[in-house]
Structure formats: C-alpha cells, structure tokens
Amino acid sequence: MGAIRRFAAGAAAIAATSATPALAQSTAPASAISAADTAWMIVATAFVLMMTIPGLALFYSGMVRKKNVLATMAQSFAAVALISVLWVAFGYSLTFGGTGRILGTLDRVFLMGMTLDSVNPAAKTIPEVLFMLYQMTFAVITVALVAGAVADRMKFSAYLLFSVAWFIFVYIPLAHWVWGGGFLGEAGVLDFAGGTVVHLSAGVGGLVAAMVIGNRHGYGHDNLAPFDLSLAVIGTGLLWVGWFGFNGGSALGANSRAVFAITATHLAACAGALTWGAIEWLTRRKPSVLGMISGAVAGLGTITPASGFVAPWHGLVIGVIAGGVCYWACTSLKHRFHYDDSLDVFGVHGIGGLIGTLLAGVFAVRSIGGASGLLEGNPQQLLIQVYGVAVTLLWTIAVTFVLLKIVGGFVPLRVPREHELQGLDLTQHGEALQ
Numbered sequence: 001m002g003a004i005r006r007f008a009a010g011a012a013a014i015a016a017t018s019a020t021p022a023l024a025q026s027t028a029p030a031s032a033i034s035a036a037d038t039a040w041m042i043v044a045t046a047f048v049l050m051m052t053i054p055g056l057a058l059f060y061s062g063m064v065r066k067k068n069v070l071a072t073m074a075q076s077f078a079a080v081a082l083i084s085v086l087w088v089a090f091g092y093s094l095t096f097g098g099t100g101r102i103l104g105t106l107d108r109v110f111l112m113g114m115t116l117d118s119v120n121p122a123a124k125t126i127p128e129v130l131f132m133l134y135q136m137t138f139a140v141i142t143v144a145l146v147a148g149a150v151a152d153r154m155k156f157s158a159y160l161l162f163s164v165a166w167f168i169f170v171y172i173p174l175a176h177w178v179w180g181g182g183f184l185g186e187a188g189v190l191d192f193a194g195g196t197v198v199h200l201s202a203g204v205g206g207l208v209a210a211m212v213i214g215n216r217h218g219y220g221h222d223n224l225a226p227f228d229l230s231l232a233v234i235g236t237g238l239l240w241v242g243w244f245g246f247n248g249g250s251a252l253g254a255n256s257r258a259v260f261a262i263t264a265t266h267l268a269a270c271a272g273a274l275t276w277g278a279i280e281w282l283t284r285r286k287p288s289v290l291g292m293i294s295g296a297v298a299g300l301g302t303i304t305p306a307s308g309f310v311a312p313w314h315g316l317v318i319g320v321i322a323g324g325v326c327y328w329a330c331t332s333l334k335h336r337f338h339y340d341d342s343l344d345v346f347g348v349h350g351i352g353g354l355i356g357t358l359l360a361g362v363f364a365v366r367s368i369g370g371a372s373g374l375l376e377g378n379p380q381q382l383l384i385q386v387y388g389v390a391v392t393l394l395w396t397i398a399v400t401f402v403l404l405k406i407v408g409g410f411v412p413l414r415v416p417r418e419h420e421l422q423g424l425d426l427t428q429h430g431e432a433l434q
Contacts, residue, residue, distance in 0.1 A: 033117070034125040040254035041126050041134055047245025048137035052144050053080050055242050059235025059297075060148050063290070063343050066227040067423025068152050070431050075151075075159055079144035082160065083167055087136040094172050096120055096135065099181030103173065108132075122179070123252040134249060139175070142198045143167050148343035149206025152216050152224075153420050156428045158413045165403045166205060170396055174201055178388070189388035190364060190371055190381070192261065193250040195305025195357035196392040203350020204393060207341055208400040213413050215340035217420055229289050236293040240269055243300045247307040260368060261307040264315030265300060268307075271319025272299020276327050291327075294348060298326035301352035306360035309369030318359050326351050354389055361385035 057076035061069045083091075093108035107113060114128055123131040143163050147154070174197045177184040184196075191197060216224065226232065247265045251258035276295025277287035302322035303315050310318070330347035341347060361382035364373030372378040404413065414420075419427035426432050 032124055033119065033127060034253065037125040037253040037255075038127065038130060040258070041123075041130050041249060041252065044245035044249025045130065045134045045137055047242045048134070048141065048249065049080070051239050051242035051246060052076055052137070052141045055235050055238035056141060056144055057235070058231045059239060059293075060151065060232075060343055062228050062231030062233070062235060063226040064151050065224065065423070066433055067425055069227055069231075069425065069433055071156070071424035071428050072147075072151055074156065074429060075147040076144045078156075078160060079147070079163060080140050082163060083140045083143050084136055086164065086167060087139050088132075091139060091167065091172055092132045092135065095175045096122065096131075096180045100176075101181075101183040101186065102176075103182075104176055104180055125253055131252070135175075135179075138194060138198060138246075139167065139171055142171055142194070142202050145198070145202035145345055145349055146206045146209065149203075149210040149341045149345040150213050151342040152424065153342075153414050154209075154213060155412055155415050156424075158407055158411045161407045161411065162209070162403060162413075165407060166400065169399050169403060170201060170205060171197070174392060174395065177391070184388050184391060187387060188371070188381070188384045189357075190309055190360045190369070190385060191305045191357060191388065192308035192360070192369070193247045193304045195302075195353045195360065196388050199301045199304060199349040199353025200357065200389065200392050201353075201396045203346040203348070203353060204396045205400045206345035207339065207350060208397055209404060210341045210346075211339055212401065212404045212408075215338075216342065217417060219340045220338070226290065229293075233289065233293055236296055240266075240296060240300065243269070243304075247304055250308055257308055257368065260312060263312040264307050264310055264318075265303050267312060267315035268299040268303035268319035268322065269296045270299070271316045272296050272302070272323040272326075275320050275323025279324065279327050294330065294344065295323040295327070298322040298348045298352050301349050302326070302356035302359070305353065305357045306363060309360055309364040309371060309373070311363075311365055311368065314363045314365075318356065318363070321355060321359065322352055325355055357389050358382065358385050 053076055057073045060076065061072040064072050088111060090109050093106050094104045096104060097108040098105035118128040120128045120131045143166060147159060176182045178189060178191050178197050179185060243265050244262045248258040248262040251261060273292045273296040277292045280291045281287045299319035299322045303318050306318060326348050329351040330344045334341065334347060362374045364371045364381060366372040366376060371381060374382050415424060415427060
C-alpha cells in the first residue's frame with residue numbers, strides 16, 4: 001500500500017508540473033470585452049445600417065415623383081458603399097484615432113494595428129472593429145440624409161463628389177469635436193447620438209445645397225406630390241425600429257442606459273406623430289399620412305441628442321415640442337423664405353437636431369447620464385449646448401457652401417432642365433419604373 005501511495009503522489013506531482021504552463025495561461029488577466037455588450041452592439045450596428053438601406057431609401061423615394069424614385073434610392077445606396085470604404089480607409093482614424101482637440105491621427109488608416117482584442121477608449125467592452133463598424137453607420141446615414149434636400153435635381157456625379165468632400169470636411173471634424181476627444185466634447189457639449197453631428201449638420205448642409213442649386217422647375221405651382229406614400233410609411237417603420245440601435249446603441253453596451261434611451265426614443269416618436277397629426281386635424285380638418293410620419297421622424301431626430309441623458313417621460317415632452325416646431329418649420333418657415341428643401345431635411349432634421357440639442361441642456365438628469373441640465377439647477381449646461389449648436393451651424397454652413405462651389409467648378413451640380421423634366425431615373429441611370 002505504501003508503494004502505491006508513493007507512486008500516486010509522484011504521478012500527481014508530475015501532472016501538476018506539466019500543467020503549470022496551461023494553468024498560468026488560464027489565470028492571465030481576462031479580456032475586458034463583454035460578450036453581452038458585443039452581441040447587443042452587433043445588433044445595434046445592423047439596425048443603424050438598416051436605417052439607410054432600406055429605411056431611408058424607401059422613406060425618401062416614396063416622397064418624390066415616380067420619375068425620380070430609382071435615382072433617389074441610388075443616392076442612399078451609393079452613400080452606403082462610398083462612405084463605408086472611406087470610413088475604413090481614413091475616416092475612423094481621423095475621427096477616433098486620437099484625442100487631439102481638432103482632429104484625430106492616421107494611426108488606424110485601413111484599420112492598421114487593430115487586433116482581435118484591441119478596444120477603443122470610448123468603448124472598452126466591445127472589440128474595436130465593432131466600434132468602428134457602428135460609428136461607420138452613423139457617417140453613412142448622415143451623408144445620405146443631405147441628399148433629400150436636393151432630390152429631383154442634383155446630378156449623380158456631382159452628388160458623389162460632394163458626398164466625399166462633405167464627409168471629409170464636415171462630418172469627420174464634427175464627429176471628432178463632439179465624440180472623438182475634440183474641443184466640443186471637452187467643453188461638455190451633450191450629444192448622445194448625433195443631434196449636432198448627424199441631424200443639425202445634415203439638415204443645415206441640405207438647406208445650403210438646396211439654396212445653392214436652386215428650386216425645382218415648377219416649385220410653388222406644379223404638382224410635386226409624392227409618388228407612393230406607402231413606401232414612405234414602410235421606410236418610416238424601418239427608421240423607427242432602426243433608431244433603437246441608433247440611440248440605444250450609443251450607450252455602447254447592454255445596460256440600463258440603453259433601455260432608457262430606447263424608451264425615450266419610442267415615446268418621442270409617438271408624441272411627435274400625434275402632435276403633427278393633431279395640428280393638421282385642427283388646421284386642415286384632416287390628418288395626413290405624410291404629416292404623421294413626418295412627425296414621428298421629427299420626434300426621433302429631436303430626442304436623439306438627449307436620449308441618453310433624460311428620463312423616459314422627457315421623451316414625451318420633447319416629442320410634442322418636436323412635432324409642433326418642426327411642423328412650423330416645414331410649413332410657415334419654408335413658405336416664408338421660399339426655399340425648396342425637397343424632402344424637408346432642414347425642417348425635420350435640422351430644426352429637430354437644433355432644438356433637441358438645446359433641450360438636452362434643459363432636461364439632462366445626472367443620475368442617468370452623469371450631467372445635470374437647467375431643471376436640475378445647472379443653467380450653464382444650456383449655454384454649453386448653445387455653444388455646440390453655434391459651432392456646428394457656422395462650420396457646416398461655411399464649409400458646405402465652399403464645397404458646393406468647388407464641386408460645381410468640376411461638374412454641373414444640377415441636371416439640365418430637360419433632364420429634370422424627363423426624370424432622373426432615365427437621364428442619370430437609364431432605368432425607370434413601368
């Protein structure tokens with residue numbers, strides 16, 4: 001028996017010795033990457049991509065005339081392909097590749113140095129490549145949004161050149177200034193998911209483009225009614241659901257803040273749709289389908305910057321404000337200045353992003369987003385929000401105007417009159433709906 005015990009003890013010692021390397025490897029510091037956060041952010045990324053194709057493509061194409069449906073879809077589709085490649089090439093690096101006050105670095109050009117385990121300091125519980133993909137979908141939809149303001153008349157080649165230039169000189173700087181460690185984020189500007197970076201910049205950029213290119217032929221007296229609002233309704237539904245990834249995903253993890261943001265987002269969309277519809281019912285005796293879906297998108301865009309900083313019931317209040325103010329912008333303001341923002345990008349997204357950014361400074365709750373707003377006794381936050389809005393407005397207006405003039409020096413911004421009357425589907429793409 002003693003011999004047997006001695007043999008067993010020796011065997012155990014040998015086994016323990018041989019297992020030491022494996023044991024050392026298993027007790028090494030575990031990766032901070034969370035499987036739950038990663039899974040949620042993969043879903044959120046897919047949701048936000050869905051917002052552009054098919055969401056925005058259907059939403060926009062349903063509101064133009066039949067002869068321009070395919071051309072409008074092509075703009076959204078092209079934005080996805082073009083901006084995705086540019087984002088991987090250098091956009092991500094310049095936006096999130098460093099913490100300079102003005103711009104990032106080129107350390108992540110073509111994702112150089114990115115590994116399976118690397119993370120971005122802004123999102124330490126998900127792989128960096130996933131953070132890169134998620135932020136890519138924001139860049140894509142922002143550029144695609146601008147096209148709605150110049151629908152029915154912009155030359156496709158000019159749109160592609162303008163999109164590249166606008167992405168480089170407007171979107172990348174703004175995204176870095178607010179989210180990438182730039183001076184607006186450093187100043188304390190609250191923008192959870194893109195009130196300034198996405199909606200205000202796209203809306204104002206679209207307005208400048210519409211005014212530089214000029215109104216559509218027949219604007220103000222011809223019938224420019226939508227071809228198929230059923231497409232726009234389907235697109236609105238896809239945008240609505242996709243916005244859960246847009247705002248909820250901006251929490252960058254599967255956590256309570258994401259759920260609060262999603263709840264506020266949904267309530268804002270509901271309140272916006274009801275408010276816009278109610279105003280039309282009171283003033284025109286009938287609530288239009290176009291009005292209700294416009295109100296929903298206005299609510300979604302307006303809650304975006306505040307969604308991760310406010311309580312769910314604030315979403316209702318912000319949605320009501322969005323429905324009323326954006327309705328005014330798309331009717332009275334637009335008619336007063338007679339600008340042809342074809343699909344009301346400025347009236348819905350520009351105005352919505354502006355008031356949503358300001359309202360974040362009013363309703364922000366410290367226990368939710370770590371910052372207090374005016375209602376919690378911090379009026380300085382509202383002043384900081386005004387500063388963020390002012391910088392975004394000035395930069396976007398000036399740079400967009402210059403870029404349009406430069407692009408117009410290479411190719412005509414607008415299709416010829418006869419091409420516009422015939423339709424962009426045939427003249428720009430050689431195809432048409434039957």
